[in-house]
Amino acid sequence: MLSWVVTFLIIALIAGVLGFGGIAGASVEIAKAIFFIAVILFLVSAVVGLVRGRSNI
Structure with missing residues (x-):
């Protein structure tokens, strides 16, 4: 999932350098959303792991 964040950030950087502000902004927003979900x-x-603890099965 974090690889998607890196992919969208690279797309945003390339789009920003090439002057595509709308695509760059959208890519940054998508990357931020995926990052926070992750x-x-x-x-x-x-x-959940802390609450369940380790079982000795």
Whole structure:
């Protein structure tokens, strides 16, 4: 998922250099949204892992 963030940021950089402001802005917004979704999923999985603990099965 974080590879998508890097991909969209690279697209935004290239589009910004070439003068495509709309595409660059949209790519940055998509990258930010995916990044925050990834962070939230990581935090949720960390909390669930801590709550469940380790089983000795």
